[in-house]
Amino acid sequence: MSKKRLxxxxxxxxxxxxxxQFVRSDYALHLMIMVAIYGILVLGLEIxxxxxxxxxxxHAAFFGMGSYTSALLVMRxxxxxxxxxxxxxxxxxxxxxxxxxxxxRLRGDYLAIATLGFGEIFGLILVNWDSLTHGPMGxxxxxxxxxxxxxxxxxxxxxxxxxxFILALAAAFRISNSFLGRTxxxxxxxxxxAEFLGxxxxxxxxxxxxxxxMFAGLAGGFYAHYVTFISPDSFTYEDSETLLAMVxxxxxxxxxxxxxxxxxxxxxxxxxxxxxxxxxxVVGVIMVLVMIFRPQGLMGGGMKFLKIKKKEVARIGEKE
Amino acid sequence: xxxxxFERASVHFGGVRAVDHVSSxxxxxKITSIIGPNGAGKTTLFNLITGAYKLTQxxxxxxxxxxxxxxxxxxxxxxxxxxxxxxxxxxxxxxxxNIMISTHSKLKPKVLGIFIPGTFKRVEENMKGMAxxxxxxxDLLPKAGYHASALSYGEQRRVEIARALVSxxxxxxxxxxxxxxxxxxxxxxxxxxxQINKDLGKTVVVIEHNMRVVRHIxxxxxxxxxxxxxxxxxxxxxxxxxKVVEAYLGHSRLTTYAHVR
Ligand SMILES: Nc1ncnc2c1ncn2[C@@H]1O[C@H](COP(=O)(O)OP(=O)(O)O)[C@@H](O)[C@H]1O
Ligand SMILES: [Mg+2]
Numbered sequence: 001m002s003k004k005r006l007x008x009x010x011x012x013x014x015x016x017x018x019x020x021q022f023v024r025s026d027y028a029l030h031l032m033i034m035v036a037i038y039g040i041l042v043l044g045l046e047i048x049x050x051x052x053x054x055x056x057x058x059h060a061a062f063f064g065m066g067s068y069t070s071a072l073l074v075m076r077x078x079x080x081x082x083x084x085x086x087x088x089x090x091x092x093x094x095x096x097x098x099x100x101x102x103x104x105r106l107r108g109d110y111l112a113i114a115t116l117g118f119g120e121i122f123g124l125i126l127v128n129w130d131s132l133t134h135g136p137m138g139x140x141x142x143x144x145x146x147x148x149x150x151x152x153x154x155x156x157x158x159x160x161x162x163x164x165f166i167l168a169l170a171a172a173f174r175i176s177n178s179f180l181g182r183t184x185x186x187x188x189x190x191x192x193x194a195e196f197l198g199x200x201x202x203x204x205x206x207x208x209x210x211x212x213x214m215f216a217g218l219a220g221g222f223y224a225h226y227v228t229f230i231s232p233d234s235f236t237y238e239d240s241e242t243l244l245a246m247v248x249x250x251x252x253x254x255x256x257x258x259x260x261x262x263x264x265x266x267x268x269x270x271x272x273x274x275x276x277x278x279x280x281x282v283v284g285v286i287m288v289l290v291m292i293f294r295p296q297g298l299m300g301g302g303m304k305f306l307k308i309k310k311k312e313v314a315r316i317g318e319k320e
Numbered sequence: 321x322x323x324x325x326f327e328r329a330s331v332h333f334g335g336v337r338a339v340d341h342v343s344s345x346x347x348x349x350k351i352t353s354i355i356g357p358n359g360a361g362k363t364t365l366f367n368l369i370t371g372a373y374k375l376t377q378x379x380x381x382x383x384x385x386x387x388x389x390x391x392x393x394x395x396x397x398x399x400x401x402x403x404x405x406x407x408x409x410x411x412x413x414x415x416x417x418n419i420m421i422s423t424h425s426k427l428k429p430k431v432l433g434i435f436i437p438g439t440f441k442r443v444e445e446n447m448k449g450m451a452x453x454x455x456x457x458x459d460l461l462p463k464a465g466y467h468a469s470a471l472s473y474g475e476q477r478r479v480e481i482a483r484a485l486v487s488x489x490x491x492x493x494x495x496x497x498x499x500x501x502x503x504x505x506x507x508x509x510x511x512x513x514x515q516i517n518k519d520l521g522k523t524v525v526v527i528e529h530n531m532r533v534v535r536h537i538x539x540x541x542x543x544x545x546x547x548x549x550x551x552x553x554x555x556x557x558x559x560x561x562x563k564v565v566e567a568y569l570g571h572s573r574l575t576t577y578a579h580v581r
Contacts, residue, residue, distance in 0.1 A: 171435070174434055174435065174440070175434065178434040178440060178443075178444065179424075179429050179434070179443060179447060180431055180434055182413065182417055182420060182421055183421065183424070185410065185412055185413060186413070186421045188412070189410035189412055189413070190408050190410060192372075193404065193408040193409075193410070194410075195391070195392045195393050196370055196372070196392045196396065196402060196404075197393075197396060197401075197421055197422040197424075197483065197487075198393050198396035198397055198401075198422060198424045198425035198487060199393055199421070199424055200393045201393070207431065253412070
């Protein structure tokens with residue numbers, strides 16, 4: 001690492017440690033925490049949808065899986081919280097694997113419908129498997145983490161989630177910059193061609209769901225021990241939809257874009273809270289405007305996402 | 321020595337006999353052209369070799385081993401690489417990245433390796449090195465950082481060929497590589513195909529409409545019509561074969577094949 005790079009990192013770290021010290025309002029701390037949680041969540045969807053182009057409408061299920069796994073393991077089996085969160089990551093990864101398999105043969109709209117159904121089924125299981133999940137009542141009073149005998153306060157939660165977010169972001173960037181990210185994008189651009197070039201596309205599609213699931217599991221595990229109450233209502237289709245909007249608003253396939261999308265869509269409704277009845281309308285209008293004037297998303301480059309290359313080539317072919 | 325053998329290879333789509341009882345051989349280290357009118361089943365034959373379609377009947381063997389049941393990525397890792405008739409580059413990626421994609425069969429990279437700094441760097445450099453080597457070969461190095469869609473049609477075709485070569489395959493299947501190229505580009509292509517055959521020792525199978533190209537480069541020609549093989553053998557002989565002349569000229573005198581004597 002160059003010296004300049006190192007100083008930049010050190011400065012950033014100091015900033016990240018100091019800033020929360022000066023934030024006095026619990027509400028502001030809470031918003032920052034929620035931004036970071038959604039940031040991690042959306043990075044998972046970015047792998048599945050943004051990089052690999054797999055239209056998934058069931059991302060909230062991975063989030064829920066992480067939350068319930070950690071909450072139940074800690075509450076029922078008395079596991080330490082950190083172990084609960086690690087196992088939450090694994091459980092959501094396994095759920096990604098299970099979802100990945102049956103959807104291998106589905107493309108586009110059909111995949112979207114299948115993942116939508118998957119999310120709904122997951123919700124129904126949460127509601128109906130009373131003996132395990134407490135059904136619609138949810139799980140209250142989830143254990144808070146402590147360190148040296150001190151129970152976490154908002155500021156400590158913020159430090160923890162920012163740390164996790166930085167790790168997730170670094171992992172997402174590493175994936176995107178490696179052969180794995182290139183493979184994902186090749187599948188997004190033209191999966192048949194990728195298969196002919198020696199890529200086992202089934203393996204990589206499932207991998208995308210596993211990795212995406214694991215990100216969501218991490219966010220979920222933390223979330224459960226932060227809000228201390230979870231119920232099936234916390235992980236619905238609407239959350240999947242919001243995550244989808246974050247990816248497209250920020251710019252699918254850009255890694256940082258969806259994070260920006262998360263920042264905007266978590267904070268915007270709060271900033272507009274003075275006009276309670278109208279705020280979602282305003283958010284909607286802003287979304288529409290962005291999609292009209294920057295269809296590639298706020299952070300998207302010149303790349304036109306999901307545009308079918310074959311048509312373009314056919315057009316060039318005609319000219320010749 | 322025959323490296324690829326077709327034994328009554330057939331595939332039927334409903335009533336369409338796209339490829340019908342084709343038996344022939346591809347010689348190792350030689351250039352074989354597959355010719356025939358549009359819809360003759362040439363591309364379908366490539367699709368059969370590379371595992372895109374399952375044979376309705378018959379068998380295709382690579383070095384004596386049947387490839388009929390393999391999926392495309394497995395065929396690729398055996399050492400059979402191809403290009404596409406309608407260019408299929410990854411549009412969101414640079415030329416270099418397009419080619420790096422195709423190194424999996426050779427390098428078999430491990431996913432967890434990307435989180436190990438040393439391994440990550442080594443794999444990336446390996447892939448990049450392999451890609452740059454073929455880019456030099458195809459005179460495309462200056463375009464390495466361009467988006468594939470920003471290239472001219474002829475250049476895009478060359479990127480496709482580079483992508484097929486980077487995995488160092490045994491056999492290269494080229495589907496109409498000169499389509500859409502101008503005369504100069506086509507001439508260079510002829511030179512280049514001979515070069516990958518002579519210098520790199522690759523077995524080349526090429527689907528080609530341009531008879532000048534076919535005459536120039538082919539050691540052997542296989543002629544298909546309506547899914548059937550109507551002739552195969554040494555260039556001049558095949559091109560003089562009355563059946564072949566009829567396949568080209570019999571139906572329509574307006575096709576570009578009019579100059580086949
Ligand atoms: N997947 C498919 N389904 C149905 N028909 C097909 C399919 N692939 C090819 N064909 C038909 O097979 C015939 C041969 O096509 P093709 O191999 O593309 O010819 P060409 O010799 O021009 O490359 C055509 O009649 C085509 O319509
Ligand atoms: Mg064809």
